[in-house]
Amino acid sequence: MKSREGGVGGVGATDTTFDVVERIGEDGEARVTELAGELGLAKSTVHNHLQTLRRRGYVVQDGDEYRLSLRFLHLGQRVRTRLPAYQLAHDKVTKLAEQTGERSQFIVEEHGRGVYMFREFGSDAVQTDSEIGKRIPLHATSAGKAILSALPESRVDSIVERHGLERYTDRTITDEAELREELALIRDRGYADNRGESTNSLWAVGAPVRAPDGSVLGALSVSAPGQRMKGERVRSELPDLLLAVANELELNVRYA
Incomplete structure (x- = not known):
């Protein structure tokens, strides 16, 4: 299993993904460079996690900025109704x-x-x-x-x-x-x-x-x-x- 910094597979990578999600949620929107600096990660690692989140529909890319998608709203609403x-x-x-x-x-x-x-x-x-x-x-x-x-x-x-x-x-x-x-x-x-x-x-x-x-x-x-x-x-x-x-x-x- 690779480390968090590696950004590939395993618990560490999952942890990093959530760090990225939570930081974007706090900031509203963020760039790769900003996230890398705030989280102490390589820009390539942050970029890889963001692209995975984008492909899965959990973040939206607008130019060089990323924000969380409304998919979180949908999931949260489903949790709340249950x-x-x-x-x-x-x-x-x-x-x-x-x-x-x-x-x-x-x-x-x-x-x-x-x-x-x-x-x-x-x-x-x-x-x-x-x-x-x-x-x-x-x-x-x-x-x-x-x-x-x-x-x-x-x-x-x-x-x-x-x-x-x-x-x-x-x-x-x-x-x-x-x-x-x-x-x-x-x-x-x-x-x-x-x-x-x-x-x-x-x-x-x-x-x-x-x-x-x-x-x-x-x-x-x-x-x-x-x-x-x-x-x-x-x-x-x-x-x-x-x-x-x-x-x-x-x-x-x-x-x-």
């Missing part, structure tokens, strides 16, 4: 956005990260970086902490060990003992909050959604600027609404 509660969750996200006027979302856990499956913007919602498929830290978001609170302790241990507790703002929980206390509180009251822990001035409330067997399907959440998340709205109005909608979704999944 997840439990797909259409039911979408309906509830729309309902939350309409009733609150804010941004709402449904997030699932995959490989220890949260993944945006759906998000909708209400009439007063602020535009933030929450594109579908984006991966987010679980410990620094309301939906993520809601999911963690519903996972077995052993799974939480493995996620923290793998990803750590990175700081995003001065409010992010970076101490494991503090996170455990927070998760216990979330289990007790049924919902999680995020008071500027992932993005300064952006607050959120989230609630887990469970499958009929008790496992966690994901979490619903509502996000808004901190100045709009004060008083009874953040203490009871939004938590009560989220818990009610999460319960509706759980019942719909059970009897679908």
